[in-house]
Amino acid sequence: MINKELIRIFMENASKVAAEPFWVTNLSEMNQILAKILENDTAIYCPNTTELEKSVQLDPKQLVDTFMHATATVEEVVAGIAETGSIVVTSANNRAVQVSLLPARHVAILSASNIFETLDDFFNGIGDTIPSNITFITGPSRTADIELTLTIGVHGPEKLFIILV
């Protein structure tokens, strides 16, 4: 059961922190949006391990098999938090959390059923043995270290797209 109100709050809060959320109802819509977002990327990394990642259809010429020098990453993330507009990546199932960090553009695919209403909801369901790395991502990389002028895209991605499926 998908809670539309929760999705609305998530999308609103994600937009507030300069992430760019999309909501699609089927996989072909997802691939249309991916094609559009990633039109100009020449080196896209996709871990290709989850069901949703396996449904990603991109031009094979655009794809690369390591993230170190990729221009963009497409991956499924494990959770979204409506309260903050954050997405969550973890090292569980041998996933590399760096894939959402090194490329300048991060495209996160989020199953709408994995949206938690609050931070507490997420931590209450986290279990006893937590992954060695849990990272909350709330918008793109940013700094205000030079005269407090907000600058997007420092060491991490300058663009964060979230596709809700």
Place this chain on the structure above:
Amino acid sequence: MKKSTQPCRINFRQNSREALQNNSLRHAMRYATDTFRDKRLNGIQGVPFEEWRQRASDLKISVLENLSGYGDQFAANATRRGAIVHRAVDAAHARELVGDILHDHGAIDVVKAKSMVTEEIHLNKYLDDRGFRVIETDLGEYIVQIAGETPSHILAPALHKTRHQIGKLFCDKLGCDFSDEPHVLTNTARKVLRPEFIKADAGICGANFFVADTGSIVLFTNEGNGRMVTTLPPLLIVVTSIEKALPSIKDLPLFMRLLPRSATGQVLSSYLSIISGDQIPGLPSGSRRLHVILLDNGRSEIADGPHREILKCIRCGACMNVCPVYGTIGGHAYESTYPGPMGVILSTLLNGLERSHPLLDATTLCGACSEVCPVKVPLLKLLYELRERRVEDGYAKSMERFGMLGFGLAANSPFFFETGQALAKALWSLARLLSPVTVNRLPVPTDRTFKRRMS
């Protein structure tokens, strides 16, 4: 109170006089503290801030009551997850531990994420002297490092520098074309630092919190350098201090809501990393070793004493941004790792009155700091208490002591008081000649005194 290890007294008066002459610094500080203050006010709108800060305060008190217990529990759980936990009694011990760990792993190139505790123990200079190559990677810290300076604000270390100065600095030190566009400068730093992250032998960072029940380290960052430092090099050393314990991972949401809002007005910082144990997939260089150093450096003693509530502090910087003194003179005048109201108190307790007592003048006792603190540190009360302590321990100036003694005598006797008033009036012109700067700041004595008007 701790015996001073740096007996050289802070010359706060001279420092603040110099800061007041520096117009560009004053302008930058005013703009910055105003901006942070507005952002914070926006950030806490529409949320039950009072309820949150009370809960956070209660929780931090419970932590202070069992500091060693939470330290032990964290150590046990982190060790179970493969981390190696060290305890450092003081700064020298912590520095040596870091140096020895790096040496044992054959590490030379080190990337650092922003950490106030490593500033407190003067780690960079020590590591430089031992031949390690340490690079700060937070943009503000990087600017300050290549300029050979120290941070002026705990959140925005290069606050005191203009974009023009930073542009020139990059031009001189990095050999790039001059630009004073923040976006261009940021991009330059990204390009220069990216290969450093990838080739680094080790990363060093601090922690905003450590979690006892999961053995986790928690790091709030915005730029992404903190994530680089903690996930790319094959060795990670986390240096943190013992009061940053949280009992449970379930306590984290409360502080996730309080810290970024109080610091920058953000709902949450761009990145929040929770690191538990040493294995991390995706490394180009194989798995990562994780060392955690828990620094005491006088904190156990503070936790057992009357001023322990300063250890509730979560380093958000809100007290600095509302402080009229800090907002005018900036961080450098304090000659201490931690400036502003919390810094005055913590520095005095960590370094001793001998060195730090002049900092106790860095307050108007307006109490704005106490009002904004997200964990309800009674900053105003602590400032009062330490100022009393300064008088008791004989650090107050003799002029001040005799002046107060004299005023006490006069205020207790109508005759002496009126005589004093008459004398002040009679001698005013002379005093103005002798010490114009001081005397001109005081209100001029009047003929129509309060008593005369009432009778």
